[in-house]
Amino acid sequence: GIQVEQSPPDLILQEGANSTLRCNFSDSVNNLQWFHQNPWGQLINLFYIPSGTKQNGRLSATTVATERYSLLYISSSQTTDSGVYFCACFTSGTYKYIFGTGTRLKVLA
Amino acid sequence: DTEVTQTPKHLVMGMTNKKSLKCEQHMGHRAMYWYKQKAKKPPELMFVYSYEKLSINESVPSRFSPECPNSSLLNLHLHALQPEDSALYLCASSQGNNSPLHFGNGTRLTVT
Numbered sequence: 001g002i003q004v005e006q007s008p009p010d011l012i013l014q015e016g017a018n019s020t021l022r023c024n025f026s027d028s029v030n031n032l033q034w035f036h037q038n039p040w041g042q043l044i045n046l047f048y049i050p051s052g053t054k055q056n057g058r059l060s061a062t063t064v065a066t067e068r069y070s071l072l073y074i075s076s077s078q079t080t081d082s083g084v085y086f087c088a089c090f091t092s093g094t095y096k097y098i099f100g101t102g103t104r105l106k107v108l109a
Numbered sequence: 110d111t112e113v114t115q116t117p118k119h120l121v122m123g124m125t126n127k128k129s130l131k132c133e134q135h136m137g138h139r140a141m142y143w144y145k146q147k148a149k150k151p152p153e154l155m156f157v158y159s160y161e162k163l164s165i166n167e168s169v170p171s172r173f174s175p176e177c178p179n180s181s182l183l184n185l186h187l188h189a190l191q192p193e194d195s196a197l198y199l200c201a202s203s204q205g206n207n208s209p210l211h212f213g214n215g216t217r218l219t220v221t
Contacts, residue, residue, distance in 0.1 A: 033210060035212075041146075045211065097210060099151035102151050
């Protein structure tokens, strides 16, 4: 089945810094979502981005489906950005979303 | 996302207990999901209901029994669980199988 790997696995930033999180997938995908899981366990939708680029405030995402990766950019990071970031890929072969391995982000004040 | 409601938020149960987790959505979504998440791991799919019919069962042990009474409700019945079943249980819904997932806040389950 499809493998979804995220990098880096862990990231520590000072408040105000920028970062790029990567999601690599081993097979063609029909859809891709980025989520933020806060320290209380809530999974929050960030982007639904099967291809192209989207922006929402300090966050933006780009998916290059032909090259099998997606990037999540966080600019001017804040302590509330801390948590785990997951990408999830939907494939018509399995007909379900598979979650990536996650990136654990800690933003220091 | 707060449009998917899960109850209870926390549950502690013994290995001989029977309990149920509940999930409700009012977005008109036709697919509903149960995921299990262990600490420091990504969510793992357990079950998918599509149009109130079970469409995916990821070889989950029979001590977990899903139920979809109608298009807005999803239950997970628990019986004779083991301590290793302690985890965060997440419910999600989507317009269709290929549409964005919307998650509830989860139920944190501890089996003693």
